[in-house]
Amino acid sequence: MNRTVLLIATFDTKEQEAVFLIKCLQARGVEVLTMDAGILSPSGISVDVDQDQVARHGGNSLKDLLAAGDKSACLFNMIRGAEILTAELYEQGRFHGVISIGGGQGTDIGCAAMRCLPTGVPKLMVSTVASGRATFGPFVGTKDITMMHSVADMQGLNFLTRRILKNAAGAICGMVQSAGTADPGPQGIPVALSMLGTTTPGALRAKTILEDSGFEVVAYHQNGTGGIAMEDMIRGADFKGVLDLNLHEIGDRYVGGLHGAIRGDRLEAAGDTGIPQFIAPGSINYMVLGPLESLSPEMRARKLIVHNSYLTLVRLNHEELSGVGKLVAEKLNRAKGVTRVFIPLQGYSFPDRHSLPHWDPEGNRVFVDALKAGLNPEIPLVELDAHINDPEFIDPVVEEFLSVMNAT
Amino acid sequence: MNRTVLLIATFDTKEQEAVFLIKCLQARGVEVLTMDAGILSPSGISVDVDQDQVARHGGNSLKDLLAAGDKSACLFNMIRGAEILTAELYEQGRFHGVISIGGGQGTDIGCAAMRCLPTGVPKLMVSTVASGRATFGPFVGTKDITMMHSVADMQGLNFLTRRILKNAAGAICGMVQSAGTADPGPQGIPVALSMLGTTTPGALRAKTILEDSGFEVVAYHQNGTGGIAMEDMIRGADFKGVLDLNLHEIGDRYVGGLHGAIRGDRLEAAGDTGIPQFIAPGSINYMVLGPLESLSPEMRARKLIVHNSYLTLVRLNHEELSGVGKLVAEKLNRAKGVTRVFIPLQGYSFPDRHSLPHWDPEGNRVFVDALKAGLNPEIPLVELDAHINDPEFIDPVVEEFLSVMNAT
Structure with missing residues (x-):
């Protein structure tokens, strides 16, 4: 049975990395559903859920958000939209696991969306901020979110980011290809x-x-x-x-x-x-x-x-x-x-x-x-x-x- | 080519979970190298690196450690032993990725060992403490360690811990089966x-x-x-x-x-x-x-x-x-x-x-x-x-x- 992974990213700043990730996922026989949660330039590749859909599900059109120009209101709106859409798509059976890549804001968006999913659904966040004094709580909440420290900045592809992204693709593929297969559920x-x-x-x-x-x-x-x-x-x-x-x-x-x-x-x-x-x-x-x-x-x-x-x-x-x-x-x-x-x-x-x-x-x-x-x-x-x-x-x-x- | 995963766990308290993980890994065609970093009862299954080997590489025999009865010295010794052995085994080409499961002490040991490996080598820590006010720094350091929040206590197997461990097994298998395959290295x-x-x-x-x-x-x-x-x-x-x-x-x-x-x-x-x-x-x-x-x-x-x-x-x-x-x-x-x-x-x-x-x-x-x-x-x-x-x-x-x- 074909497995699908939802990829959440801000394509305005992370398109190169997202495209690389999509190729890695597809190379392993996994289908990819893409969600663009960026607010600046739209994705250069065709995505399944575009930035305006995310914005509108969060309460405001992208145009209105940009016109208002309040950075934190913007982020809050995109988080809300990503949460609602992720929960909806999951309920429709559209994906089996979710992966996201991001810096500070991208990690906030990706993890918030993941926290809307039941425990057991594979969730992998590749993050530049999963280190140092940052605490787990605001990211993982009560869920089984897996946080991968990207080590280097996600500023384009290089031997290090490719290696990290390839591992991430392998991890989420391994999880969705494992998850659900013959899960016997409670034994009592x-x-x-x-x-x-x-x-x-x-x-x-x-x-x-x-x-x-x-x-x-x-x-x-x-x-x-x-x-x-x-x-x-x-x-x-x-x-x-x-x-x-x-x-x-x-x-x-x-x-x-x-x-x-x-x-x-x-x-x-x-x-x-x-x-x-x-x-x-x-x-x-x-x-x-x-x-x-x-x-x-x-x-x-x-x-x-x-x-x-x-x-x-x-x-x-x-x-x-x-x-x-x-x-x-x-x-x-x-x-x-x-x-x-x-x-x-x-x-x-x-x-x-x-x-x-x-x-x-x-x-x-x-x-x-x-x-x-x-x-x-x-x-x-x-x-x-x-x-x-x-x-x-x-x-x-x-x-x-x-x-x-x-x-x- | 066969891929091998190093599994580090304190078998005194996590044997059931470790055995389940080994089965999941083997079911996916991955070989498992086991390291027991516990200090109480020895593993009931045969392991590749036993607790006394870990202890001795850390500087003291298990017997001496237990006789001294200093809990934090004990932990420090087992961490040191796990670090040295993990680095050695990796240099000998004995494994391609590492997975560990643990509570507070097990996470300290597993992550310390992982931090001795180069960036890019798959590293997955399934931890009961990767939540709340805990900070990433002491666990991931400067490395690409992937932290999976276990949500529930690792107190034996149940539908939730099985689901989490199965995802974890899938993730590390997906990573080792991905890592290294046709990695072109730097393009400049x-x-x-x-x-x-x-x-x-x-x-x-x-x-x-x-x-x-x-x-x-x-x-x-x-x-x-x-x-x-x-x-x-x-x-x-x-x-x-x-x-x-x-x-x-x-x-x-x-x-x-x-x-x-x-x-x-x-x-x-x-x-x-x-x-x-x-x-x-x-x-x-x-x-x-x-x-x-x-x-x-x-x-x-x-x-x-x-x-x-x-x-x-x-x-x-x-x-x-x-x-x-x-x-x-x-x-x-x-x-x-x-x-x-x-x-x-x-x-x-x-x-x-x-x-x-x-x-x-x-x-x-x-x-x-x-x-x-x-x-x-x-x-x-x-x-x-x-x-x-x-x-x-x-x-x-x-x-x-x-x-x-x-x-x-």
Whole structure:
């Protein structure tokens, strides 16, 4: 079966490179769909989606954009147009993977378009800016975008850019020729599981029990991106249920820590889509901050542990925990499906345990009281006298999850 | 011809994923060379390079490492071992591309090993940490490393990790099956050119003249990484000469700006290897700092331009320019090959021009005086009464470069 790759580029500045890439792709038997997202001179070669189509899908004609002369409005408009068109073309089954080449603006456009596609669809961005102090987040978001550092400027063809572009063409061809071929999909009932280093033993125990019971478990690291990636895939109908035993990203976002959720909609997708969600407040009661020596005196006076020379885990104070409890209640109250909450009274994370540095049962009590005060009384909340990593906590939670899942 | 991929993984935690990847690679007709960089339980499958070999190449046996029990020393040792072995195996022609999968530590190991390989050799890192606030620099360095965000944790196989790993296998196979096939190499005498937005017109003019004269020009963006990538490729004997008309990274590093060279050896490789280098101080007299509102009062009082809402270009003061001039002289004095310096008296970058915000001829004079005072008098220094972007500057510089290059 013929495979097609969507190529997104600003042909005004990258036509030579785009043409070379097209030849490489075609030489490997892959068809190419081209989208010109440039705003200056139109492509010299015929493209499938031209710059004015991209502009209009973003809300304005190219002529109006150029007349207004606002550079950042222009970029925003072309991004929006590329996003909409890419999603549409994918839904029409017009391509199987996407490749883009660009500098600063081209990378913004290409990655934004890729982020509109489901996880698993091959996505390759060849970028001059994928180096140095640039962070991954703004480019990859929650998606499996593959970023290739171009090393040299994309200023015409030379032995280096040809080598890089040829590798890129090979990579996307290899991906589309691989992707989808005999993908068996989930080998059990697919469920999502949230975890983090400080709740790993409990999460892995839950995972093993679930797998032994015929479920297929996808684990998401609660580092700010992982939980939101999980939310996105829940909305994409990839899961039948969620064992959300680590809410670190909610507490961390509430206080502006380094691993706060990258968007505000954590803990909402399961409720919105109505799949069963079992909740425990794993790691919700601390924030991740920078090196110990960078902390304010107020933060240094709190219960904390030095994770490594870059990261310090600092307890939330009681006021913050109260706010977080209220926030969790609000989110859960909107849920349309089965929702159950479980509280491990002996601690929410590895260091939050009797005689360990984060231990503060009064703080956890403030959180639970605020949660209970706000929670719809029809949502069951069970307190268990065990630690989040203990079998005495995990086993009954998973047992009840299994009975709900097997009943639906 | 059979192609081989080197797979680097910590088999203690990623064996299931590694085995799946091996099957995907073999299914596509690619041979796999395996390296186990884990320190806990040894691989359950037979590997080509085992964990103790990696450890010993890093300086210590696995037994000694584990006995010492220092986690970060352990990681450092395994990184060193993986680097040395990867470079050795590549030199022996044992593989054509490298793939690695990992979390935090696995990504550190895999990328470090990849950075030891020449640009152009396919390099794919499947990583759980290629998202959020993580920066590209520590992973890709100056190389064409391709980073694939795994989205979910690598905690065993499920429909998502299988999909990601299958795409990854496809990508590296597509790259090795593409790479090297009929690579014609440079289509002219290869020369390196340094440039940046603020010296683009001059650089592009130089590039066109060179290309019209039978040279193949690779342009490097002076953003902190580009210049060092150029240095690395000069040392790799990829170029016959360098037109180094933008030294922004040297000035920016001297004062700790955002686009300072990521290493201290900028402007040294051409001199060390003895290829001709023609130098001009493009963009050397400003630093790149963050948003205007984040600047100290001292910085805000300087000549500056707001590049965009994230970046501000601030002039170096006279003391700094004197130090930078001295530093450039020291570097050039060590050169073994033809070295010529050209000073554009009407300004070193777009905003450094009469009636534009960076214009400060006294500052440029301080730079030139310090440079001249330190420079070996046998190195010619020519002052031209033109701006770095003017044909009146570029044309004579390139003309002389051509005559030197054509004579060697």
